[in-house]
Amino acid sequence: MACLGGNSPYLSDLARQDPLSFAALLQDGPEACAKDAFAALAACDITSGREYVAATLRRAKKQVALLCAVADLGGFWPLEDVTQTLSRLAEAALEVSVRHLLWVAHQSGQLQLRDPKRPTYGCGFFVLAMGKLGARELNFSSDIDLMVLYDPSGHKQPDAVRRVFIRMTSDLVSLMEARDANGYVFRTDLRLRPDPSSTPAAVSVQAAILYYESLGQTWERAAMIKARPVAGDLKLGRDFLAAIRPFVWRRHLDFALIDDIHTMKARIDRYRNVGRTGLAEMPDSVLADPAASMQWLLGHNLKLGQGGIREIEFIAQAMQLVWGGRVPALREKTTFGALKKLVGSAYIPREEAEVLARTYRLLRDAEHRLQMRADHQTHSLPEQPEAFHAFAVFMNYADGEALALDLLPRMREARRIFERHFVSQPQAAEEAETALLAIAPDDENSPTLLQNVGFPADQAAEAAQVLARWQGNSLRALRSERAHALLRALLPALLASFAARSNPLACLRRFDTLLARQHAGVQLLSLFERNPALIDRIAALFDASAFLANHLADTPSALEGLLEPEPEEGRNVQARLRQLAAEVEHTDLLVTALRPLLRGEEFRLSVAVLEGRMSENEAERARTALADTIMIVLKQAVEKDHVRRYGRVPGGGIAVIALGKAGSREMMPGSDLDLLLIFDHPEEVQASIVPKTPPQKTPEGLVLAAPRSVAVAQYYTRLAHAFIAALTAPGPEGPLYAVDMRLRPSGAAGPVAVSRRAFLKYHTEAAWTWERMALTRARIISAPVGLKREVQDDLRRILDGEIQSKAPVPAGVLEDARAMRARLARDLPASSPWDIKRRAGGLIEVEFVAQSLQLVAADRSVRDPCTRRALTRLGKAGLLTPDDTALLLEADAVWRRLQCLLRLLCGPVPPLDLERELAPPTLAVLLHAMEMESxxxxxxxxxxxxxxxxxxxxxxxGPVAEGDAFAEVMVEANLPHSHT
Structure with a gap:
């Protein structure tokens, strides 16, 4: 009470105006009083006239403002509870007002509501809370930032309804902020709507979507992070936010927006002329001087000034906008929540986030105290020392100097963090480096300049030609001044990193190729500017692998994988994929959203293997888990679309079964998906069932075709084709995966999806040994629970020999396996000793041993889809000798490692001659990874x-005729193949 009476005339007046409520607050506490206040607001009779509604809203505002102040000052509630209660008041007031205005419009005949007792139901009018209200972080005397939108298409007279909704918006603002004898509720701000200078107070949904898709700016993306429907037709509001989600949350990393946000902050500073300069560079001597610290803070704007609230919010929002398109978990509206999630995903260091959170809490507390004094929307500290001392006492400090000694160091650290993220520090360029920025093709000094940087003399002239090409507008990526400015800033670091490699010119050419294939260079160059460590990693990659360099130029989104940090609690790309799938409505949009994430993750895994940070076993498991999740979410999306078109098959389902490397969880770079699709349904069900529902519409208002029933076989065939089409859909960076379905019954001539009965019949009557061998690596990726259990049992019975094929087997499983290997050696011989899979004694033979012995054993205890685990089990069961087990495990590891490295360094086609086809640095990487001298x-x-x-x-x-004669020659001569 002493704090109220001595520091805040506004709060003192509230207590004196309503002594009964104040007495109840002192007796019952803020929580009970808040409950009563919100109950009274919810019971407001919206039919009792504007004066009654306005008085009810203002009475609730006074009660909640006083109890929040007492709860804050007395330490009953933390900051989050105070801001959430104030935000809840604003939401409730807006909802009551909108309901009242809709009811009045209905009664006057201006609107025809679907249900006058529930005015907001399907009304086509809604209010979005923006800013701090959207984040439930409203401060004590805050404006409420609103965006009012409507959809006239649900009403009979759209033009007339448009005028009604615009007039209603003006009435809503008046109900909120008009002052009368009871005060006001909240000041409102509608300036965050699309193009506020030329649009009315309320904007149609269709116009807003068109604006954001074509003209939306970075600051509007940042504002939409916190957007939340709070009043009116909430479903329409949620649909609107879903429609503009691609505008807010970009799928590709966008580091250029950091410059946009920094420019925005600088513009605020210039316009407001707020704060002091040089906070980040302030010496410790000033911070240790109480009088100097307080002097610096006099009149400082806690919101917009250096080290203030807005800078902390900008840091969180910028990181969310950069990464939130790929990581939906980061899409948190509150500042505290966003910092916490950014730390959990390792996008901000924990130490930085803790500094920012502590500073933010203290700044918000101070902001509340400033506004409590007279209910003014102010953020500036007192300008006079006496007033500053009084404010410090209100903040529960002994005096102003004590407050300054606590507050100013925290603000300095927050400002330093802000500058690390947003302010590009200019670096002094040497004279030679400056000259590099203006190299011309006919300048005889250009090669000398490049030699001074470190380029070899025989490469300098051609390197100068590459650099000269960057000066003009011949490259599409460099046709903007911003792109040229970024390149000028990056060039010294790029050239220094390239010059440190074994082949600087090759690195420069490959970077030139990467630039040449960009539609716009700002995004790529901003990415390097904001992540300078990436330059050395890319230079090393360009030096090591022409194949990966070309792959990166063709699929630039793969580069984003190198920027992914390792979260504190382990990496979970699968969870991110599932979150992306949950927010995308249609399959084609999901495929588009998945591509960049898949490319980035695959590239990250490949580079991690090359850099020795990950074993091939770990990379194979990660690649397979990625493929599994993509197949699961795509199948769910395709089935959802399929049900809309053709209804459901009661009791039916389809199983996706992975074979080959996907089945064994050993996927390598470039591995395709060997798939088998099996469906099942009750025999009495012959066609899909289509429910009787009203016509469905798209968000654009188009009427969807009514679903129609089809025969069961046709239903699952179409579903299978849609699933495979989604996996293999072409795009600018290629399909998600190549799919091979030749291992299905009857091979390429058979149906894409086979019924369970037909599958069992085939394996009873016509299956060959090689098809049963392939099933040893079968793994069910997705299926209804019952079908999964049944198919697993079918596979067990086939592999246990309970289901025997009538197809002729020459002399048992082993003889058949030997004959198959001989035929492969004859029809598809190895192209070189580096054809790891097909060469004599290569990977196929290791896998054939494991698969054929699993069939011979007919015992589930020795079976495992993974080759190395199956070999281990076969050895323990005595089906392989210890020596053979050790040999095959060694060969499996060596072959997979070597095949992976060759694919990364050479591409999918095995090289014929390593020394001729691989550049020296590439060959060095291969030999180092294989731990070989030559x-x-x-x-x-x-x-x-x-x-x-x-x-x-x-x-x-069994023995196989030798078809690998060149291997014997090479061993005897002890020479590479090229020398024989």
Whole structure:
């Protein structure tokens, strides 16, 4: 009470005007009084006239304002409870007002409501809360930022309704902010609506969507982070936010927006002329001087000044906008919540976030105290020392100097963090580096300048030609002044990093290719500017692998994978994929959203293997988990679309089964998906069932075709085709995956999806041994629970031999496997000793041993889709000797490692000659990763390993005629193939 009476005339007046409420507050506490106040507001009779409604709103405002102040000053509530209660008051007041205005419009015949007892139901009019109200962080004397939108298409006279809704918006503002004998409720601000200078107070949904899709700016994206429907037709509000989600949350990383936000903050500083300069550079001596600290703070704007509230909010919002398109978990409206989630996903260091959160809390507390004094919307500290001392006492400090010693160091740290994220520090350029920015093709000094940077003399002239090409507008990516400015700032670091590599010119050419294939260079160059460590990583990659460099130029979104940090609690890309799928309505949009995330993650895994930060086993599991999740979410999306078109098959379902590398969780770079689709349904069900529902509309108002019933076989065939089409849909960066379905019954000639009965019949009557071998790596990715259990049992019975094929087997499983291997060697011989899969003693033979012995054993205890685990189980069961088990496990590891590296460094086609086809730095990466001294050593050891595997295959499965004669020659000569 002393705090109220001595520091805040406004709060003192509230207590004196309503002593009964004040007495109840002192007796019952703020929580009970808040409950009573909101109950009274909810009971407001919206039919009792404008004066009654206005008085009810203003009475509630006074009661809630006083109890929030007492709860805040007395330490009953933390800051979050205070701001949420104030926000709840604003929401409730807006809802009562909108309901009242809709009812009045209905009674006067201006509107025809669907249900006058529930005025907001389907009314086509809604209020979006923006800013602090949207985030439920309203401060004590805050404006409420609103956006009012409507959809006239649901009314019979759209033009007339438009005028009604615009007039209603003006009435709503008046109900909120008009002052009378009871005061006011909230000041309102409608300036965050689309193009406020030329649009009415209320804007149609269709016009708003068109605006954001074509003219929306970065600051409007940031504002929409906090947008939330709070009154009126809430479903229409949620649909609107879903429609503009692609505008707010970009799928590709957009570091250029950081410059936009910094420019916006600088514009605010210039316009407001707020704050002091040089806070980040302030010496500790000032911070240790109480008088100097207080002097600096006099008149400082806590919201817009340096180290203030807005800078902390900008940091959180910028990081959310950069990463939130890829990581939906970051789409948090509150500042505290956003900082916490950014830390959890490792996009902001924990130490930074803790500094920002502590400073933000203290600044918001101070902001509340400033506004409590007289209910003024102010953010500036007192300008006079006496007033500053009095304010410090209100803040529960001994005096102004004590407040300054606590507040100013925190603000300095917040400002330093802001500058690390937003302010590009100019670096002094050496004279030679400055000259690099103006290289011309006919300038005889240009090669010398590049040699001074570190380029070899024989490469400098051609490098100068590349740089000269960047000066004009010949590259599409460099046709804006902003792109040129970014490139000028980056060029010294780029050239220094390239010059440090074994082939600087190759690195420069590959970066030039990357630039040349960009539609706009600002995004790419901003990414490098904001992540300078990425330059060295890309330079090393360009130096090591021409294939990965070309892949990056073709799929620039892959670069984003290198920027992904490791979250504190482990990486969970699968959860992110599921979140993306949950927010995308249509399959084609989901495919578009998944591509950049998949490309980035695949590239990240590939680079992690090359850099030695991840083993191939870990990378294979991660690639497979990624593919599994993409298949699951795509199947769900395709089924959802399919049900809209063709209804449902009662009791039916389809199973997606992975075979090959996807089934064994051993997917390599570029692996396709070997899939088998099996469906089942009750025998009595012959066609899909279509429910009787009203015609459905798209968000654009188009009427969708009514669903129609089709025969069950046709239903699942179409579903399978839609699923495969989604996986393989072409795009600018290629399909999600290539799909191979030749392992299905009857191969390429059979149906895409096969019924469970037909699948069992095939394996009873016509299946070959190789098809049963393929099933040892079968793994069900997605299926209804019952069908999954049944198909798992079917696979078990096939592999256990309970279901025997009548197809002729020459002399048992092993002889059939041997004959198959001989046929493959004859029809598809290895192209070179680096054809790891098909060479004699290569990966196929290791896998054939594991698969054929699992069939011979007919025992689930020795089966596992993963080859190395199956070999281990076979060894423990005595079906392989310890020596053979060790040999095959070694060969499996070496072959998979070498095949992975060759795919990363050379591409999908195995090289014929390593020394001729791989540049020296690329070859060095390969040899280092394989822990070999030279190509001769690698060739000698792998050929010896292959010979031992071939011998093992002959012992266990049966002999195969030698078709790899060049291997013997190379071993005897101890020379690379190119020398023989």
């Amino acid at each position: 190509v001769v050593t690698l060739l000698t050891r792998t050929t010896a390993l292959a010979r031992n595997v071939r011998a093992c295959f002959a012992r266990v499965v």
